[in-house]
Structure formats: C-alpha cells, structure tokens
Amino acid sequence: xxxxxxxxxxxxxxxxxxxxxxxxxxxxxxxxxxxxxxxxxxxxxxxxxxxxxxxxxxxxxxxxxxxxxxxxxxxxxxxxxxxxxxxxxxxxxxxxxxxxxxxxxxxxxxxxxxxxxxxxxxxxxxxxxxxxxxxxxxxxxxxxxxxxxx
Amino acid sequence: xxxxxxxxxxxxxxxxxxxxxxxxxxxxxxxxxxxxxxxxxxxxxxxxxxxxxxxxxxxxxxxxxxxxxxxxxxxxxxxxxxxxxxxxxxxxxxxxxxxxxxxxxxxxxxxxxxxxxxxxxxxxxxxxxxxxxxxxxxxxxxxxxxxxxx
DNA sequence: CTAGTTGCAAAGGATTTGCAACTGA
DNA sequence: TCAGTTGCAAATCCTTTGCAACTAG
Numbered sequence: 001x002x003x004x005x006x007x008x009x010x011x012x013x014x015x016x017x018x019x020x021x022x023x024x025x026x027x028x029x030x031x032x033x034x035x036x037x038x039x040x041x042x043x044x045x046x047x048x049x050x051x052x053x054x055x056x057x058x059x060x061x062x063x064x065x066x067x068x069x070x071x072x073x074x075x076x077x078x079x080x081x082x083x084x085x086x087x088x089x090x091x092x093x094x095x096x097x098x099x100x101x102x103x104x105x106x107x108x109x110x111x112x113x114x115x116x117x118x119x120x121x122x123x124x125x126x127x128x129x130x131x132x133x134x135x136x137x138x139x140x141x142x143x144x145x146x147x148x149x150x
Numbered sequence: 151x152x153x154x155x156x157x158x159x160x161x162x163x164x165x166x167x168x169x170x171x172x173x174x175x176x177x178x179x180x181x182x183x184x185x186x187x188x189x190x191x192x193x194x195x196x197x198x199x200x201x202x203x204x205x206x207x208x209x210x211x212x213x214x215x216x217x218x219x220x221x222x223x224x225x226x227x228x229x230x231x232x233x234x235x236x237x238x239x240x241x242x243x244x245x246x247x248x249x250x251x252x253x254x255x256x257x258x259x260x261x262x263x264x265x266x267x268x269x270x271x272x273x274x275x276x277x278x279x280x281x282x283x284x285x286x287x288x289x290x291x292x293x294x295x296x297x298x299x300x
Numbered sequence: 301c302t303a304g305t306t307g308c309a310a311a312g313g314a315t316t317t318g319c320a321a322c323t324g325a
Numbered sequence: 326t327c328a329g330t331t332g333c334a335a336a337t338c339c340t341t342t343g344c345a346a347c348t349a350g
Binding site for chain 2 (some may be wrong): 005079097110113133138140143
Binding site (some may be wrong): 168169170172173174175204205206207208212231 | 328330336340
C-alpha cells in the first residue's frame, strides 16, 4: 500500500475514534511506510527528529500504540525485551526468523504451520486470537562468518 | 527428574564452571523444582523469602540466568514484557498457549510443526538454534465466561 | 471555543550492575 | 586463604503517565 493511501486510512481511523490528525502523527505514519523492514520505537524517534515535526519520544510511543491498535502496524518483540514494529496494512501475515549474529529479521510464511496451529487450538477448545512464531539462529551470512572463525 | 537429581546436576554444572554451590542457589533450584508450572522472577523471589535463605532479588535474577544457561530452566516471555521460567531438565520440548483472560499457560507439542520449522530453516539456509511458538487467545473456561457475559 | 494533543520530565516495571562485606572449598 | 558470592541500592533500559501549555476542527 502506498504511503498516501495508508495516510488516508489513518485519517479515517482517527475520525471514527474522534481523534485528530496532527503533524507528529502524520510524520510517524509516513516514516513507518518509508521503511520496508522492522524498526524500534527509538529508530522511529530518530527518524521523526529528521523530519520537521520533532515529535517527542512520548508521542512516538503513543502513536505507535495507536497504529498497532488500528492494525496499521504489527508489533513483536525481538526476544531481548524490545518491541519491533512493521507496517502490515495490505501485507499478508508472516512469521519471522531472527539472526542472533546481526539481528536481521527474515520473513517467512507457512500455510501448513498456520493450519496446524488452528487445528491444535481447536483440539484444545482454545480460542485462538494471535500467535507468535519466531525462529532464532544464524542467517546464511553470519553462519558462514561463524564457521570461518571457528 | 527428582529435585535431588536436579540439585546434583546443578552441583556438577557449577563445579565445571568453577562456581560454588551456595544456600541461595540451592533454594532457588529446589523452589523451581517444586512448582510444576511457569513462574516469574518475582514469584521465585517470594518463594525463597519463605525458605530460610532470604536471597536478595538480585541473587534470584542472577541464579535464574545461570539456570537458563545450564539448561535447567527455559525462559519465555509472556507477551507483556515479563519473563516466565519453567524447569525443563528431563522434560521434552513443548510450546505454549497463553490465555489472555486468566494468564494460564497450557502446553502442547506438535511434531509436525517442529518438523516444518526445521524444513523452513533449511530451505533458507538458516541455522536454527531456538524457536518460540506461542498461541494467544482464550482458554476453554475464559472463552465460556466471555460468551456468557456478551 | 474546547476536547484532544503535545512535550517534558518524572514515574514505572523488569532486570542488571557496582561494590564492600561475606563465605564455601 | 581468597576467588567467587551476596545484599543492597543505584543504575539501566524500555515504556507509560501526569500535567500545563498548545492546537485542530
């Protein structure tokens, strides 16, 4: 989805909640759409510093939460206590592999795993709302670097 | 595995690392083995308060980290920024369903999912070290409570 | 005009760390 | 003995919150 479209949807979302579109909110949404990978709140903070809004850290956190609530962004944690965000509107669901060497995030999707998860939930009479699947290890690059230094 | 056996292994582990067995460490390991479910560092802290060692919060954290390192415990986060621990020595690997209503943790294991994960890692030339699979939603009880109140 | 938003700094929760006093082998 | 351990409080990291000054509609 193009940034302008996301922005428009965000405006609708805000209007429905009787909230206002502001400069910091606009800048944060646009920055989120300008990256095609995963980012932290802190990174977002530094990006909006470079735009002209100069949004405060608190505003960044507040807006990120708003965007997650509106399903514009998905959040996940990196396994060390920090949240990572990515824009999802118009993207299909996927899971992640995280490299312990370089922190790179790789995406994957497995219909089969998705289906099995639903099956398991059903078998346990568990109402599935969300799932987290993260593979941790070493990406091809770091894997090579590792075996070379060994 | 019985508590005494775990304790013995812990002693071996410590000896190999030239570390010492102490009263707080013993109490923490035993407390971990006395529960058959998942616990937080804070819960562990309150348990050791009740034993005679009176270990400090810092000691609890330090020892939990040590036990995770030695693979006596596994840690996972609850999705809200707190670590949960469980003893694993002598237990087979499993994944978790977490109830958003009552925070209860249910365990499950799917050979098929395990296999698929390995397959995906391999396809991506990713060296799999660890994975996190957490299903979030509502357990049978909370699910019922929810639909009744609706 | 005025409810909603912001920036700031302070508070919060979970966890780690520095350090002097202790203690197990 | 003495390297390793502890308790304590302070520090850290990430995130949220209180509040008075602002601003979008």
